[in-house]
Amino acid sequence: MKITIAEVGQFVGQEVTIGAWLANKRSSGKIAFLQLRDGTGFIQGVVVKSEVGEELFKAAKALTQESSLYVTGMVQEDTRSPFGFELTVTGLEVIAEAVDYPITPKEHGTEFLMDHRHLWLRSRRQHAVMKIRNEIIRATYEFFNDHGFVKVDPPILTGSAPEGTSELFHTRYFEEDAYLSQSGQLYMEAAAMALGKVFSFGPTFRAEKSKTRRHLIEFWMIEPEMAFYEFEDNLKVQEDYVAHIVQSVLKNCRLELERLGRDTAKLEQVKAPFPRITYDKAIEFLHEKGFTDIKWGDDFGAPHETAIAESFDKPVFITHYPTSLKPFYMQPDKEREEVVLCADLIAPEGYGEIIGGSERIHDLQLLSERIKEHQLDPEAYKWYLELRKYGSVPHSGFGLGLERTVAWISGVEHVRETIPFPRLLNRLYP
Ligand code: 4AD
Known part of the structure; x- marks a missing residue:
């Protein structure tokens, strides 16, 4: 047998x-x-x-x-x-027979292990991380299918840039310029107008010159988009979804969490609702904590996010960022035009931002202006603007970075261990 x-x-x-x-x-x-x-x-x-x-x-x-x-x-x-x-x-x-297997039970340096990633994947630790990654993906499909979402696959080769032009991977598309997708969002907005509630799960590419424990060049994102959902509705989906994946891992990956030495008591607490703090309040809080240099209008770096996250035992939403810090498509707050109806979700224990999301601008004129202000090519966004021309509705969505989420839930320090074959600043092999 x-x-x-x-x-x-x-x-x-x-x-x-x-x-x-x-x-x-x-x-x-x-x-x-x-x-x-x-x-x-x-x-x-x-x-x-x-x-x-x-x-x-x-x-x-x-x-x-x-x-x-x-x-x-x-x-x-x-x-x-x-x-x-x-x-x-x-x-x-x-x-x-295997002769002289390079990864022996003794300690090896990270670079050596990364050079042997094709073999390192066999280790107990990597096995556990991959199983947790798989469980998060399974629970993601479960959550969105159970909540009436339709899975839609946006293209990988694209002609326009949703998240700003500085981090684009350029390629040729016969006679035209093309870019590797840095987010499927704009396409998911079109899909939401056709199917109501949609989600995507796929690779995204960012030519970021950041060499940190939170940055990959190629990473996987889950991007839900919902027609008729406003800012508050969007946050509700996010907290229910994140709580669901954490509770699913706790239920189905006990052995793996144990093998990784994860403190599961902290994960047990991850249930909706999640705390919220506005950008304004976060700035005040940082001043109190001794970050005297940061001023209104500055973006938060990893130490700022960590300081904020440390005062909560669940993931925390930072909401209402200054318009100037965020992409062109975010809906301004009607009461205060200088901030947008957005939220980043910051994981506890220093794992940083795992979700970026917002309500989208649904007014044609405002969106056209924003595209101009951001010096984007109006021709490339013609189709996107048409979504506002034909039956525009309020809608919202978000993107959850899979690898940062795996890192947090597994308690793994660096995102390079959370994807089978990481693409990093200086690494395209194996
Ligand atoms: O905040 P971001 O840039 O949001 C978007 O791309 C939106 N268009 C998503 C949407 O609303 N549909 O990225 C979303 C998440 C981040 O919170 C982070 O978890 C992850 O993607 N992320 C990265 N993960 C690993 N390496 C990188 N270089 C990442 N950049 C973003």
Whole structure:
């Protein structure tokens, strides 16, 4: 019977065969412990010399790290193992021997590990992070499907820039200029006018020269957009959605969180509603905290966001930023034209901004003016303006950065570990 490690619970007391890799091993003269992994989980295989005989025991002792094998054995319950099971080995067949696997159980530097990312992914820690990433994606589809959203896929090759022109990846599109998408938002606005409530999930590209623990050149974003939703409605979707993904990870990734040493008590508290603070109040707060240099109209850097987030135990919305700091499409506050109806959601524990969102301008004339003020090519935005010409409605949306969210929920310091093959300022390989 060929099974996976995830299935062993159904086969207690039976003999099974598992296709696996040898993650690690230790042995004495009489017994060998094989740490086996097959992608679905980890299990310890125990090879007892007196039971398997001289030849098989020798073969087990000679196994090298990351060799691939078929392992046959009896499934036993074992309360000491984190998985609850152990395999008493009765047979071994080596599929391919691995010679001198570069990532040994000793400590390695980050650059070395990043150079070997194609192999590093096999480690327990990376396995746990990828499983949490997967759970967040699963819970995302679940949340939006359960709330009547339609998944829409915006293009990756685009002719216009939603988030400003300085960070665009330029390419040629036959005879024209084209850019890699830095946000699907403008297309999602068109989709919301057709389908009501929509969401996208896809890669985005930003030629940002930032070398921080929060920046990737290629990252994945979830972008919902809702027709007839105003500022408040938008925040409600965000807090319900973020609470849902956190609670789903807590429920379905206990082992992974444990392996990463995540303090889950902090995550348990992440339930709607989330606290809010206006940009104005945030500036006052920062002054009180000793950030005397920052003045109204300045953008917040990572230390400012961290200081604000530290005074809350849940994610916090910073709302109503100055218009001058934000992209052209954001709706000004009717009471105070110098601020926009936007919010950034800042994760707790120093993980920074995970969501940027806003109500969008739905007035044709105002939007045309903004496009001009931002010196964008009106021709490239002609189709976008037409959304305001034909049955314009108030609408809102947001973008959640997947990798920053994975970093926060997993408690992983740097976003480079939250995406299978990170694209960083100086890294295009592997
Ligand atoms: O705040 P941003 O730039 O918002 C937008 O792109 C909107 N058009 C989204 C929308 O309303 N549909 O980016 C949204 C999120 C950020 O909060 C952050 O989590 C993530 O995307 N993000 C990055 N993640 C990793 N590396 C980078 N360089 C990132 N830039 C933004």
